[in-house]
Amino acid sequence: MENHVSYALHILEEPVQYLALAFMALMYIIKISQMLKKPIPPEKAELKGDRVAGAFDSLLNVLKPWSMESTRNNPYFYIEFLIFHIGVALTIGATFFIPLFPSLMTLTVSKIFMIFMGLAFLIGLRRIYRRLTVPEIRIISSPDDFFAITLMTVFFAVGFGAMSLWIKGSPDTGWMWIFFLMTTFFLLYVPFSKISHYVLYPFGRINFGRIFGGRGVLNKNVKAPSWNPK
Amino acid sequence: MSEQGDKLGAEGARKWPTKPEFTPEMLEEMEKLLPAKLNRVVAASLSGCIHCGMCSDACHYSVSIPEDKTLVPAYKADRFRKWYKSRYDWLGQIFPSFVGAHKLDKELADDMYDKLWGACTMCRRCTFNCPMGVDYGMLVRAARGIMQQVGRVPQHLQDTVDTHHNSGNNMAVPRDEFIETMEWIEEELQDEEGCENFKIPVDKKGAQYFLTLNPREPKYYPLTIQASAKVLNAAGVDFTISSRYWDLTNYALFNGYDPDAKEFSMWQVEDVKRLGCEYLLAGECGHGYRSLRWELPNWVGGVPFKITSMMELLAKLVQQHRLKLAKSVWKGHRFTYHDSCNIARSGGIMEEPRIIINAATDDFVEMEHNRENSYCCGGGGGALAMPEFTPRRIAAGKIKADEIKATGADIVLQSCHNCTDQLKEIIEHYHIKAKVMNLAELLAPALII
CATH class of the missing domain: 3.40.50 (Rossmann fold)
Known part of the structure; x- marks a missing residue:
């Protein structure tokens, strides 16, 4: 695909994005360094399992829906989660591929991107509905929770619209402007929002894996290295 | 700690100053205590919740009492998280209500008290069902520790800890009474057929296992001690019970006050060393086992002996056909x-x-x-x-x-x-x-x- 756009849109697609991306990276570096400064609780007990294997096991938890009862019993919810997050990755990816590597965005690739954007949009709508109507979800929801899911859902829709015009040979459209303006906003806003949870994910999972891996609760197939009472 | 005298527990008697309600001074003190509680596990657990609600089916409170939606783990943890966000979340400091942040005030503190003392057993079932790995057990213990330090702690729970602090065990069983109870149980055991030579050795130096008990046992359930002693004798296990720090419970695990947790642990460590045992053996007690096996080495900075439990030992004895x-x-x-x-x-x-x-x-x-x-x-x-x-x-x-x-x-x-x-x-x-x-x-x- 070609990406012949106006100079103004080019500015938005590249230098503005780079600046916003640099800002986001800076915020994440601060966020991560703040977390790394917190002391790790010591572990001086004789281990029954492997803390490192536990951490890996726990990090990969996202790919193992059978490992938690909450996902094991809700496969539909897990599939939604998976598609939604693939949609997130591809939609954000599109904002880089379109200006930087338009040749990679063949018609087939673009359609795959659009399928995930469309599905993620529908899942986003369902998630908004769920947050509004399920009492135990509504009671824990903050405005940021609603704003984040709404923003993502609109982002998918705009991305879908922009790409559907783009594959028809219209790269410089109102949809594309909104798409890139939203991307810029995202890059600036996400570090302050719950959407940045993926930065915290490794911390939570590694903490969990180290504790319960060491105690032999996780990755039970790893033989206890040192514990064998006489 | 008194070394070899009859006085067990701490030197001076203590009655923790508990308070019936939060005052502005207590809230101010809590603000000062918060930063020290934020280790990486607690901080990640407070920051990491995405309010997905996956924990709602994991909690025995929310499952057993479905009509009360405030018993969902994420809601309960949010009582603490709101306060944390008001201080540490970037957006929470500027637009608190947007991210659900809330300054610590009496209403929020009362809610914390109700939900984190009275509606969470720190069982971590929600933790195991949280996609983000939020450790609710650690988070709740941190919050409890802060509330306890300013005196807002359930009275009976704190009394239990105070009794342990003052007496060396949480039911204030005097040393001589405990020894008498063990002697009586030993006699009862020896009256059983085939058990004439069975012993409940007290303060036997160099025994392999240092058996600990829950104070409910000598006080209300002596038959469980008799049963344990019978099984250990039948298998030929070399064990002893200390007349001093035999209490394996540590309710400071529950009230979150680390200095007491450490103190109770240290007494037990010194006692195991005194008798020169190879293993500290936790009796059948849930939090007692966890406190000894997994928390004690951290509270005291490591131990020169091994720690095991009756469950592990009994399983081993079965497998070895003993x-x-x-x-x-x-x-x-x-x-x-x-x-x-x-x-x-x-x-x-x-x-x-x-x-x-x-x-x-x-x-x-x-x-x-x-x-x-x-x-x-x-x-x-x-x-x-x-x-x-x-x-x-x-x-x-x-x-x-x-x-x-x-x-x-x-x-x-x-x-x-x-x-x-x-x-x-x-x-x-x-x-x-x-x-x-x-x-x-x-x-x-x-x-x-």
Whole structure:
């Protein structure tokens, strides 16, 4: 695909994005360094399992829906989660591929991107509905929770619209402007929002894996290295 | 700590100054205490919740009392998280209501008190079902520790800790009374057929195992000590019970006050060293096991001996054929086993109890949720020491009662004294015809001596 756009849109697609991306990276570096400064609780007990294997096991938890009862019993919810997050990755990816590597965005690739954007949009709508109507979800929801899911859902829709015009040979459209303006906003806003949870994910999972891996609760197939009472 | 005299516990008697309600001065003090509680696990747990609601089916409170949506784990943890966000979340400091942040005020603190003392047993079942790995147990303990330090702690729970601090055990059993009780139990044991030479050695130096007890045992359940001693004698285990720091409980695990947790642990460490034992052996007690096995080495900075539990030791004895058992003793009975949260989920002991049970009976039925997936019975987290929350505790035990009922078992086995008391209460409350026993009580009558 070609990406012949106006100079103004080019500015938005590249230098503005780079600046916003640099800002986001800076915020994440601060966020991560703040977390790394917190002391790790010591572990001086004789281990029954492997803390490192536990951490890996726990990090990969996202790919193992059978490992938690909450996902094991809700496969539909897990599939939604998976598609939604693939949609997130591809939609954000599109904002880089379109200006930087338009040749990679063949018609087939673009359609795959659009399928995930469309599905993620529908899942986003369902998630908004769920947050509004399920009492135990509504009671824990903050405005940021609603704003984040709404923003993502609109982002998918705009991305879908922009790409559907783009594959028809219209790269410089109102949809594309909104798409890139939203991307810029995202890059600036996400570090302050719950959407940045993926930065915290490794911390939570590694903490969990180290504790319960060491105690032999996780990755039970790893033989206890040192514990064998006489 | 007094070294060898009769006085056990700390030198000066203490009565922790508890407060009936939060005052502005207490809230101010809590603000000062918060930063020190934020280790990486607690901070990540406070920052990481995405309000997905996956924890709502994981909690025995929210499952047993579905009409009260404020019992969902994320909601309960948010009572603490709101305060944290008001101080540490970037957006929370500028637009607090947008991210659900809230300055610590009396209303929020009261809510924290209600939900984090009275509606969470720190069982970590939600932690195991959280996609983000939020450690609710650690988070709640941090919040409790802050509230406790300013005096807002359930009175009876704090009394239990104070008693331990002042007396060296949490039921203030005097040393001479304890020795007499052990002698009496030993006599009772020796009256049993084939047990004439069985001993309950007190303060035996150089014994391999330093057996610890829950104070409920010498006080209310001496037969469990008798059963444990019978099994250990039958297997030829070289053990002793200290006349000093034999109490394995540590309720500072529940009230979150680390200096006491460390102090109680240190007494026990010194006592094991005094007797020169190879193993510190945790009796059948859930939080006691976890406190000794997994927390004590961290509180005191490592120990020069090994720490194990009755569950692990008994399983080993069964596997080594050191116990001869007659399953016929239990013919006509059906058993199920309740996994204590601190033993299974937080302790890693899941197969050992089953090895023991299957050696003594042919009719064992698992509950629907077992091992690390077991629901808390409702008696964890110090809940039994908070009578002000008793109706909620009993209501929260419904899911466990339902699962027991579904097994058709007439004997519920477990390895924890808090679980024992809670299971007995819910069995009575929900009209289940079953008896509650620990694993030594299962083995002792089946022994072929």
